[in-house]
Amino acid sequence: MTESFASTRPIYLQLADRINRQIVRGDLKLGDKLPSVREMAIESNVNPNTVQRTYRELEAMGVAESRRGQGTFVREDVHMFTELKENLKREEIEEFVRVMHELGLQDQEIQTSLAAFLNRTKEENDD
Amino acid sequence: MTESFASTRPIYLQLADRINRQIVRGDLKLGDKLPSVREMAIESNVNPNTVQRTYRELEAMGVAESRRGQGTFVREDVHMFTELKENLKREEIEEFVRVMHELGLQDQEIQTSLAAFLNRTKEENDD
Amino acid sequence: MTESFASTRPIYLQLADRINRQIVRGDLKLGDKLPSVREMAIESNVNPNTVQRTYRELEAMGVAESRRGQGTFVREDVHMFTELKENLKREEIEEFVRVMHELGLQDQEIQTSLAAFLNRTKEENDD
């Protein structure tokens, strides 16, 4: 039997991913306060317990810290930021390379195809 | 309001994607018979109509052809195969570039990071 | 055994044909909104899914475009219009020639008969 559909990564991790990306993009700055558990639960249409678990996860990853009575904040740690960015980058690259290998491409071809694509879109924007 | 989760690509397209990848990988050869609509429906835990729609989609894309009373087959057309492979490649690259841009990387940095990653893993395999 | 009767062209295609003819005749102008799926289903005494399929077909043919939440529209593309008209013409001619051949006429005779008919009706109108 083939696998089913309906992507299965737990919601609390999907939410953590999203917040991580917001940090790396700069939509969330170091030191910023995250929405309260309840706010975030409403915004994201999930259960507050799920958000709670996401925030715990972010703490465990060293990305956020909760301050009793004040809320949860992005840690003010440049090293964390750099590392987070590197991690996301690495994960994306790993996945990309894995899939391209699956499509039968060699390392060299992957780089060539990427370069060609970037040149193509660059030219389009030059028009 | 933030977007919700799992706003999934329609099942019939996910299934088409999966079949396309099987063809490009060589798990399905040109001329191979796909599972019957009913078989595939059971394998994939979806309704036969959904599979029907997938097969119709594959036919519209020129990837498969249905022979009434016999089944649905991968078209024996090398040109199709080449094009399909190119399309999947392009889509993966587009998505990769999109995400990397979202992480704040410039075109140049994307290429550098990829090259670095490939060198690193290459050295590991050389060990 | 002789063939049965009324082995009809699928309803969703008959409906597409009808709409195409309305466009070519000018009953539907480029950019016009088609009746909503539900309206058309009632007007035509068919299931909404059947209309949906018709509209999907028209979209695949490049004749219509669906705008989620707004409706389905005749594409505003003169090239499409010209091509559609040519296609309908060709199909009618093919069918006509096929039937006339079946009645035992040669290509030359078909043209002669048509010319005679047109002259006859022209004279009638001159009266």
Added chain:
Amino acid sequence: MTESFASTRPIYLQLADRINRQIVRGDLKLGDKLPSVREMAIESNVNPNTVQRTYRELEAMGVAESRRGQGTFVREDVHMFTELKENLKREEIEEFVRVMHELGLQDQEIQTSLAAFLNRTKEENDD
């Protein structure tokens, strides 16, 4: 309300049409015996009464004649044959011209388009 689908010409007339075409094509010769009502009913998947009505219609049109105790035969009348052929031809041409006019073509253009089509298919067969 738009018209419904499911073509409505009565079966007994559809069957008469079919027989007429067989005569004009020469599949049925003058003087040939038509299948018995029962045979034809089985062949055509219709009720014997329907066939009976078809044969009556063919008699009324002067195309067939029933001989008590022997069956129904194509009338041995060359004039009838010529006229029948002319009628079918005329009907097809009328319909064709009607539709082409509906597509916006002038008499002259109809002839030109037909000639072009015949030349095109002729060349293909010359290949």
Added chain:
DNA sequence: GTGGTCTAGACCACA
């Protein structure tokens, strides 16, 4: 058996 069509009815996403 196969794929193809159609219906009925549900729910979702967009706006």
Added chain:
DNA sequence: GTGGTCTAGACCACG
């Protein structure tokens, strides 16, 4: 409201 997707289940046509 709109179109889009999915399910359930029926029936047909081809071979």
